[in-house]
Ligand SMILES: Nc1ncnc2c1ncn2[C@@H]1O[C@H](COP(=O)(O)OP(=O)(O)O)[C@@H](O)[C@H]1O
């Protein structure tokens with residue numbers, strides 16, 4: 001198994017020293033981030049500095065098209081593995097709190113908390129329906145047809161990636177092997193906090209964002225009855241959660257002795273009610289002190305900042321004092337990310353996954369791999385330098401003047417909320433070489449950035465006032481991706497000092513649960529820091545405005561094709 005681990009060197013031989021010569025703060029927090037592809041853990045201090053980091057891949061299964069599954073046992077084992085790694089050689093009694101974040105995948109356990117199969121094969125090891133699973137298409141259509149009031153709070157249309165359609169699918173398809181035996185349905189972040197503490201409380205974040213719970217009114221019985229899941233109402237919603245706590249709240253008596261042993265941490269340390277991964281990324285970046293960087297948002301409220309968490313998917317997190325209803329953009333969700341603020345969450349279901357797909361399925365991929373390996377570079381670093389070579393005197397973005405991509409290979413999450421949409425490419429030639437691959441990669445990166453622009457425009461039209469992007473996640477390590485987001489949206493992009501900002505967000509939760517900070521706002525302001533700002537190249541604006549016109553035309557055309565084919 002692959003493990004990535006780095007530690008700040010200690011020149012005294014014991015403990016962990018700070019970089020930058022500062023005095024070492026006394027308290028540490030552990031953040032655990034479960035992404036789609038891997039689990040990462042970090043040891044973080046009170047200033048949000050990562051002292052140690054470890055990563056381990058997790059298993060994924062795709063037993064049939066649009067079915068994506070994982071294993072809660074595999075994920076928990078990976079959490080234990082990476083956590084043990086990051087605390088090696090440090091005084092664990094300085095660790096004050098633990099916070100988890102994870103993808104919003106659905107974990108199914110029986111009444112004794114044992115895994116249940118979510119598949120026709122009856123394999124109970126695979127007990128997670130992943131967030132990107134699109135098996136429940138028929139169920140979500142029926143849910144949307146109800147036009148129930150709760151749908152207003154998910155952008156008007158429920159996504160197939162949310163939990164209600166997946167629950168309905170389980171009831172309709174795996175009644176005997178799964179549904180009738182199920183005792184607990186958890187969002188993955190809540191499963192992890194239960195595993196660590198034995199407390200089945202759910203985070204307000206997961207229930208509000210993915211389960212139709214209202215921070216003000218609680219569950220709505222009429223919704224569950226209307227969609228045919230009235231059985232979940234019984235026993236005061238015990239199967240899906242009846243104790244709901246704000247993220248960062250300390251759970252029960254903290255880490256249980258059993259979980260402590262597995263994780264290599266002291267029993268009893270504070271464990272926080274958790275967050276979905278995108279929301280943790282939001283906390284990790286959105287509160288940073290931007291003074292001195294020449295950014296307009298320095299003089300503006302925090303509501304002018306849009307956090308964009310870009311991993312397998314991209315999530316666009318904008319907050320507001322009052323609720324804003326943006327058609328096709330999830331929310332408004334009260335207190336789901338920053339307490340006291342409403343959240344709108346735009347998103348693109350596949351971004352990192354799409355880039356990987358386009359590159360890996362091209363005929364020149366083996367050549368790319370061989371050349372990148374020979375230079376000891378990642379394939380993306382190689383592609384970026386190859387684009388620099390072939391662009392000659394023009395800006396790199398201009399290489400796609402006649403190559404355009406529509407990026408919804410896995411449907412459109414925002415702002416069209418249309419899961420039937422597909423990917424499109426126009427401008428293909430007979431070329432199969434590396435130049436062709438590099439330019440297709442560039443056009444894909446640009447298409448994702450145009451998708452972000454499309455989401456921002458929908459949010460601004462509905463009442464958000466956004467000026468600055470705060471990017472994090474795996475794709476924010478790609479300078480081309482970052483520059484294209486700046487150029488295409490026309491907004492400066494702030495990158496954090498800590499590349500692994502999602503883990504800083506998870507550690508913010510642990511720090512709040514420990515009581516070392518009085519609020520999430522205080523912890524996030526103290527622990528998130530600006531690393532670098534990338535400004536848009538204003539001189540290229542005209543070109544990108546034209547490409548954006550093409551981008552919008554592509555979806556219009558796709559809908560026309562569909563109308564032709566579905567007409568008489
Ligand atoms: N150094 C890098 N350069 C370019 N792309 C990267 C880099 N690191 C990760 N990525 C891309 O980011 C995506 C994964 O991001 P990550 O945040 O790890 O995902 P997740 O949280 O969904 O597991 C992948 O598609 C990968 O190609």
Ligand SMILES: O=C(CO)[C@H](O)[C@H](O)COP(=O)(O)O
Pocket residue numbers: 035036037102103104105131209276277278279310311312313314315345347
């Ligand atoms: O729906 C989401 C957040 O609300 C995310 O898309 C999902 O959790 C997956 O995240 P990632 O792309 O970081 O793995």
